[in-house]
Amino acid sequence: MRSSYKVVEENGVYFVTSTIVEWIPIFTHEKYFKIIVDSLNYCKSEKDLKIYFYVVMDNHIHLIVKHPKLSDLMSSLKGFTADKILEELHKDNYKWKLDLFKYYRKKFKSTNYQVWQEGFHPQLISSKKMLAQKVEYLHNNPVKRGFVNNHEDWKYSSANNRYWDGSLIIELNEIEF
Numbered sequence: 001m002r003s004s005y006k007v008v009e010e011n012g013v014y015f016v017t018s019t020i021v022e023w024i025p026i027f028t029h030e031k032y033f034k035i036i037v038d039s040l041n042y043c044k045s046e047k048d049l050k051i052y053f054y055v056v057m058d059n060h061i062h063l064i065v066k067h068p069k070l071s072d073l074m075s076s077l078k079g080f081t082a083d084k085i086l087e088e089l090h091k092d093n094y095k096w097k098l099d100l101f102k103y104y105r106k107k108f109k110s111t112n113y114q115v116w117q118e119g120f121h122p123q124l125i126s127s128k129k130m131l132a133q134k135v136e137y138l139h140n141n142p143v144k145r146g147f148v149n150n151h152e153d154w155k156y157s158s159a160n161n162r163y164w165d166g167s168l169i170i171e172l173n174e175i176e177f
Contacts (some may be wrong), residue, residue, distance in 0.1 A: 005121050013052065013066045013175065015134040017121040018078060021104045021114050024097060025058040026085055033156050035084045036061060037169055039077055044170070047073060052175040055138045056156035057145065062138040064125065064175075074120040082115035128177055 007014065020026050027033050036056050040063075043049040050066040067073045089098050098113065105114035125131045142154035151159040161169050 005119070005123060007070050007122050007124075009124055010068050011066065013050075013064060013125040013131070013177070014070060014122045015125060015138075016063050016065060016070075016074065016123070017060060018074065019060040019117045021101065021117050023059045024100055024104075026097070026115070027056055027058050027156070031088060032085065035081055035088065037156065039081050039084070040170055043067075043073060043077055044173075047076075049073060050173040051170055052173055053135050053138055053158040054156075054170060054172075055141050055154065055158070057141055058147075062141065064131070064134060064138065066173075070122060071120075074122075078116045078120070082113075085115050086113055125177075131175070131177060 027036065033056055040049070040051060040054070044051055048067065051063065052066070053064040055062050086098070086101070089101075101113040101115055105112065106118070123134075125134065139151040139157060139159040142148050142157065143151050148154045151157065154160055155163070156169065158170070158172055161172065163169060
């Protein structure tokens with residue numbers, strides 16, 4: 001079922017969520033996290049995506065972002081990352097995950113697999129209060145799921161945003177609100 005959430009303001013800041021079909025855990029090894037992080041960094045540097053906050057969980061991502069053609073960008077990002085995820089799953093011989101992506105594929109899809117659920121649930125950030133609430137929700141997601149005790153301990157989040165060597169995972173934009 002498609003979401004009723006829509007991009008309504010071309011230059012707005014949005015809280016978006018993209019989920020793996022049936023909440024299948026994909027981002028469980030470094031190379032799978034790297035697919036989404038590298039893709040976000042590419043969109044930032046080459047497609048002018050503004051990334052303010054993010055978290056990559058095992059089966060979904062939350063972003064607070066801005067882009068004039070956000071729907072097109074998210075579609076492209078999800079298509080590209082799906083191809084890369086499938087490529088790695090084939091290399092790793094994760095037949096059971098591939099079988100799930102084949103089984104849960106929407107029948108109207110022209111591909112053999114479906115990695116991401118339809119849509120990306122865009123919610124326009126309309127106030128500083130809403131922004132603070134969404135950032136808190138996003139950063140506390142790994143804590144709520146029991147992955148870490150403190151939100152800054154989750155590696156793939158703007159609450160931490162550092163590799164173990166201290167380098168940035170994603171260079172974040174400063175939000176102007």
